Amino acid sequence: MENTTTASQKVKEIDVNKPKFTVKEFKRQWVLVVIGAVYVIYGIIFYYLPLVGWIMAFQNFVYADGIFKSKWVGFDKFRFLFSDDQFIMVIRNTFAMGVLNLVFSTVFAIGFAILLNEVRTKWFKKTIQTISYMPHFLSWIIVTAIVHDALTSTGIINELLLKFGIVEQAYPFLMKPGWFWPIVTFSHLWKETGWNAIIYLAAITSIDPCLYESAAIDGAGRFQKIRYVTIPGIRPTIMILLLMNMGNVLNAGFEIQYLLGNGILQDVARTIDIYILKWSLEGRIMDFSLGTAAGIFKTVVSMTFIVVSNYIAKKRGDERLF
Numbered sequence: 001m002e003n004t005t006t007a008s009q010k011v012k013e014i015d016v017n018k019p020k021f022t023v024k025e026f027k028r029q030w031v032l033v034v035i036g037a038v039y040v041i042y043g044i045i046f047y048y049l050p051l052v053g054w055i056m057a058f059q060n061f062v063y064a065d066g067i068f069k070s071k072w073v074g075f076d077k078f079r080f081l082f083s084d085d086q087f088i089m090v091i092r093n094t095f096a097m098g099v100l101n102l103v104f105s106t107v108f109a110i111g112f113a114i115l116l117n118e119v120r121t122k123w124f125k126k127t128i129q130t131i132s133y134m135p136h137f138l139s140w141i142i143v144t145a146i147v148h149d150a151l152t153s154t155g156i157i158n159e160l161l162l163k164f165g166i167v168e169q170a171y172p173f174l175m176k177p178g179w180f181w182p183i184v185t186f187s188h189l190w191k192e193t194g195w196n197a198i199i200y201l202a203a204i205t206s207i208d209p210c211l212y213e214s215a216a217i218d219g220a221g222r223f224q225k226i227r228y229v230t231i232p233g234i235r236p237t238i239m240i241l242l243l244m245n246m247g248n249v250l251n252a253g254f255e256i257q258y259l260l261g262n263g264i265l266q267d268v269a270r271t272i273d274i275y276i277l278k279w280s281l282e283g284r285i286m287d288f289s290l291g292t293a294a295g296i297f298k299t300v301v302s303m304t305f306i307v308v309s310n311y312i313a314k315k316r317g318d319e320r321l322f
Helices: 002-017 023-028 030-058 076-083 085-118 122-137 140-151 156-163 177-205 209-217 222-233 235-246 255-260 272-280 288-316
Strands: none
Touching: 023 030, 030 076, 030 288, 076 085, 076 288, 085 122, 085 177, 085 222, 085 235, 085 272, 122 177, 140 156, 140 177, 140 255, 177 222, 177 235, 177 255, 209 222, 222 235, 235 288, 255 272, 272 288
């Protein structure tokens, strides 16, 4: 009885101490409420209201008739998508490039952050870090132009290969389908590794220095400290970012695939975004309904990836989003 009474008293104390949103509290924090309301309104206008356009996926949309007068066709557009060999091909391309970007960008960002953390000379460390994240601020148009110029028959890559006798004539990198996915992955790594490493480097600096001192007392070397202190210390950050990036697997890119792709490479270069562009805006087709259906498919799959990954992380006892 005493234990039960004590527990009920604690619950009451928690309820009493729980902050209540009153008029007085609103007057005290009205600035925060207004700022929060602005973001909520912004989200509703630009993130949720446009979802009304999803109605087009279930219509034979005609621009002159608008959303509310176009003919309803149900799931016909989705049936067409999954019966179209081209759409199956772009799903394969998008998923493959998305997975490659996710895996290599995560591994390289973690590795680069760890290596940068091991540099003891501050000016050299800051210089390397600044140089590494500068490509992030370049547009994909510029990056694609650099990659294209480097890989042409007269580019620097072929010049080096010819100079060192590795090849007898210029190698046509941009004409070989087997090279396209590695080129896209390398381009993402060059552009984003330094930027992605910033948050991992911040997580490393938050690790208690006493852990490194204890490891040194136990006789751990530099690699042992990285394995048993650094990596476990940033594991929660790795898991959170990995879960967040799972939703971007189908966002494999658009600019670099569109600009570097050609007639020879289209079977490996076309992504869902390019497919949507083709059906929605290019040529005389202008099938907004089909493009919308493809966009809905991409969104639903991305959300599924996040939910499933979060569920797996929850079952394993790792950090999760919700």
